[in-house]
Amino acid sequence: MLGIVGTGSHLPRTEVDNATVAERTGVTPEWIVHKTGIRRRWYAGPDEATSDLAVHAARAALADGGVSAERLRLIVVATSTPDHPQPPTASLVQRALGAYGAGALDVNAVCSGFVFALATAAGLLGDDEYGLVIGADVYSRIIDRGDRRVASLFGDGAGAVLLGPVPSDRGLLGWDLRTFGALSDLVCVDAGGSRTPVTPQTTAAGRHLFRMDGRGVADFVRAELPPAIKRVLASTGVAPEQVDHVVPHQANAVLLTSVAESLDLPRARLQLTADEHGNTGAASIPLALDTAERSGAFAGDDLILLTGFGGGMSVGSVLLRWHPTRKAYL
Template sequence: MLRARIVGTGSAVPDKVLTNFDLEKMVDTSDEWITTRTGIKERRIAVEGEYTSTFATRAAERALEMAGIAAHEIDLLIVATVTPDFPFPSTACIVQSNIGASKAAAFDVSAACSGFVYGLSLASNAIRTGAASKVLVIGAEVLTRIIDWTDRNTCLLFGDGAGAAVLSSSSDEHGILSTHIHSDGNYWELLYQAGCGSRNPAVQKTFDERLYFLRMQGNEVFKLAVRAMEDAALEALTTNGLTPADIDIFIPHQANRRIIDAIGKRLGLNGDKVFVNLDRYGNTSAASIPIALDEANRTGRIAAGDVVLFDSFGGGLTWGSALIRW
């Protein structure tokens, strides 16, 4: 049976760092308040001339280099993002041009913080069916362009960057064992960007009413996230006849340290098995899992044969998991 195996990872983040102490000068908050409630100490911020495609391209190039695969060998290129360079064309098409992936079909996926897992699911299915043999999946965001820097409920949380994975067909026991994606549109108003779509187009009224910025009901999102991510994790394990004790490394969406700790506790995972880099990057939405994956991979936290679990939750609402034998 064909499986999709991750053969290369890459990531890229802006050079500019915004610390909690910097935020103390911008809004009514403190380093202690932010750290206690979120676990975030700093985040990366894109500067003028840097776009979602900038970081997506860099991450893709690093992943391809690790994989030893040329861009022209890629059959399918997926970018997960809610902050594309333009409404259209897709950011995936821009990345395709930048790296020279001339053979690939390219498109974006909009599933917010679950976007990378959604992309992996699409890639895995394409490889399993033989529709593609080499796929590049990227999660990339420049969320700070849609953040209201006067709203301390949201401006503390988010950062920019991208992560990428190259998947290749494999016939052995290594690779993606299963993916599980879900959504519930009844909760769409808990986390969304109100302006600049067809409902509230980009006109002066939209900007005057500050509809351009991300809106979030944090407490409600928190409660739903913990339950949904636990369910998705257990679904992946049950499908493959495994238990939490079989997990070697758990890479959850990096949204809030309290959410990560709550899920880890429910699954009975000790701290050594839970990968966290939220403190340095904040919530990078679709980029968070692939950035963490690349860091874990390059620092030797993942070894051949390890069971790796991805777990995500985002606006939509969307959530999902992926279980991998490395």
């Protein structure tokens, strides 16, 4: 059985508080808290790329699990802000770790990317193998810092989990992944791909920057997140009242709190870190997971639901039973 046997996370060094964002966007710090619940976020420095953050988180997860990089068979990096269009960011992480026995690939499902990457890795690894799943994003490079709709939300960060063998009654129990491509225009970066390459004209028009229909995304979350969670619970035979924790994509703390009641998970504790980290894209779930684990929030036998949503539009959930020893089983 595969489960999470190590966690790690990393935030870049520059803290950006609401006063700074408010000054740039023409709102007040109080407005940002009222609309998003976010109080600070973190920006990568000019010498830091997505792979740099990912490597820090990966090393922390390996150390937590007590496994060397040489034992890895797979590295999957979930990101929508890769270092380069090519090569995959995962190959840069592999090189930095010295994990040359591992296959390495990227997964892009935007903010739900970590859940999609986790399910992908679980499907590719054998029950006695080790793999790293990393969520990492540097959104500060692709947002308009003067746009209150996105600047108030997004920050940079990375989180990682080490997958490995656990006792048969622990680990990943199941997952549900769905994409609603008809809604793919709700979240996008228009320029930079094969359809619209970056040119001086597209840059002048801001088409290389992140764009989001906030109201449309909120409507999508309210409509699709509850049934997505019901599907993964039904597929694993777990009753809603058995779930102990929900670790969601940290999109917006106000939105998540408003949606929580509709999830019908009466016992579950909602693990929120958006107030301290902001929306870190694919990094947000593993970052929140690592924060909760290191705070002592999880106990052995806890049922934990990871659930994400993001551009595409996509929604995904993974249900797991926590492994109590927190060290590699073999």
